[in-house]
Amino acid sequence: MLTGMEGSLTGIAPRQLTAVLTRRLTEEPAIVLNGPRTVGKSTLLHALADRTGSPVIDCDDPATRAAVRNDPGRFVSGPGPVLIDEYQHVPDLLSAIKAELNRDLSPGRFVLAGSTRYTTLPEAGQALTGRVDILEVPPLAQAEIDGSPGDSLVCRLLDGADVSSDAGPSTTSREEYARRITAGGMPVVLRRPPGRSRSRWFSNYLDLVIERDVLELSRVRQREMLPRLLRVLAARSGQILNIVGTASAVGMEKSSAENYLKLLEAVFLVMRIPAWGTTLGSRVARQPKVHLVDAGVMAWLLGLTPEKIATNDPATLTEYGHLVESFAVGEILRQVTWSDTPVSVGHFRTAEAQEVDLVLERDDGTVFAFEIKAGTRVDRADLAGVRALRDRVGGRLGAAVVLYTGAHTFRFDDGTLVLPMDALWTTAGR
Incomplete structure (x- = not known):
């Protein structure tokens, strides 16, 4: 339950990522913690500072930022790890770090945290390519909120475990x-x-x-269009991205809408899920899906509250269905960041509109399919996308999972596993 738990979240760090960061510090010379504002990047840095005795250089502080801009080389020299928060405010830091790494590529020298996507910074392409490891820090997963992440469902699936025996009836x-x-x-x-x-x-x-992060990245001529575009994208979250239709809904040119969408992606408000399986045939869709990064932000933009959802208004339930998909996709992708298994991510859709909401492909070619349902029932008609995917990949399909809001775990005769959605965050045996 969320009720009564909020007070325990003060200063919470993304627990699974703490372990991932500790491992990577022994392997990589420079690590960038990338994610939205307020998700716990600074908490991770300060926890690392407490263990190592290194100070955190906070470039969000105006005085610190001015000092770093004046002499970036001074702040990146010396023994590691050098810990820098909101580094994107001083792009010259990247060139100074590059010079340091040219002299010494020892692991664990730099940990940077930023609320702007690293690959969107113009300096990034020329500065630390090949020298930096990017660690995504998304909003908290439900298991982290509950304080019991344990071995996640997604990590167990990627490791080849049979997760059907873990789940009892959902409450x-x-x-x-x-x-x-x-x-x-x-x-x-x-x-x-x-x-x-x-x-x-x-x-x-x-x-x-x-007002701050987007406009710092780019001069936006129509600033008032950004909130409008974000609201339209929230209404279309979980759906195929139609940039022409989106631009028309906002009253923008297509090129401007595409540029503004890239800015919203850069500050972690929106993400695109690419089409997967485009080499499997000409009748596989190639357009990406769009999702809001945080379900809470999406719900606020759409005006969805628990009370409104409880009215069972058909239009509200349609919006809630898209919200549930974006929420579950986010939960799965958070757990992907906890695994060291290389994974590619996409969605699958045929020309006949048979689709799988999320597809993970392990580096050995094994495929994992996730279909997400907001309802409490799943029947064979809901497996059309899974069947179409299985027809194309055959034995490469390691697991097909349908997540729904019903109570019971069961399998269809084709092997598709149906799980209550809370299996993403409840422990084995509940």
């Missing part, structure tokens, strides 16, 4: 799903009581990201 109610999904995974908002306090936070958060 998560429809109301509890709605509370979790509309709250999202931002630690700061989870400390606030539901209602106006959270709504104010989401409003202020989006204003900050758009």
Whole structure:
């Protein structure tokens, strides 16, 4: 339950990523922690600072930022790890770090944290290519919010485990799903009581990201269009991206909408899931899907609350279905970041609109399919996309999983496993 838990989230670090970061520090000379504002990147840095005795250089602080801009080389020299928060405010740091790494490529020299996607910075392409490891820090997963991440469902699947024996009957109610999904995974908002306090936070958060982070990346001539575009994308989250239709809905040129979409991706408000399996035949869709990164942000933009969802209004339930998909996709992708297994990610859709919401492909070619349903029932008609995928990949399909909000775990005769959605965050045996 979320109720009564918010106070325990103060200063919470993404627990699984703490272990991943510790491992990578023994292997990589420079690591970039990349993710939205307020998700725990600074907490990770300060936890590392406490262990190593190294200070955190906070470039979000105006005085520190001015000093670093004046002499970036001074702040990156000396023994590691050098810990720098919101490094993107001083791009010259990357060139100074490159010069240091040219002299010494020992593991664990630099850990940088930033709220702007590293690959979108113009300096990134020429500075640390081949020398930096990027570690995504997404909003908190539900298991982290509950304080019991353990061995995740996705990591066990990627390791080849049979997860069907882990799950007993779910006790998560429809109301509890709605509370979790509309709250999202931002630690700061989870400390606030539901209602106006959270709504104010989401409003202020989006204003900050758009007014500060986006405009720092690029001069935007139509700044007022960014919130409009974000709301349209929220309404189309979990769907195939039609940039022409999206631009028309906002009243923008296609080229401007594409450029603004890239900016929203750069600050981790929006993500694209590429089409998967485009080499499997001409009748496989090639367009990406678009998702909001955090379900709480998406719910706020759409005005979806647990109370509104409970009215069972058909239009609201349609929006909620898209929200559930974006929420579950986010949960799965968070768990992918906890695994050291190289994985490519996509969605699968045929010309006949048979689709699988999320496909993971391991580096050995093994494929894992996830279909997501907001309802409490799953029947054979819901497996059309899985069947189409299985027909194309054959024995490469390692597992096909349908996540739904019902209570029971079962298998169809083709091997497709149906799991309650809370299997993504509950422990074995519940």
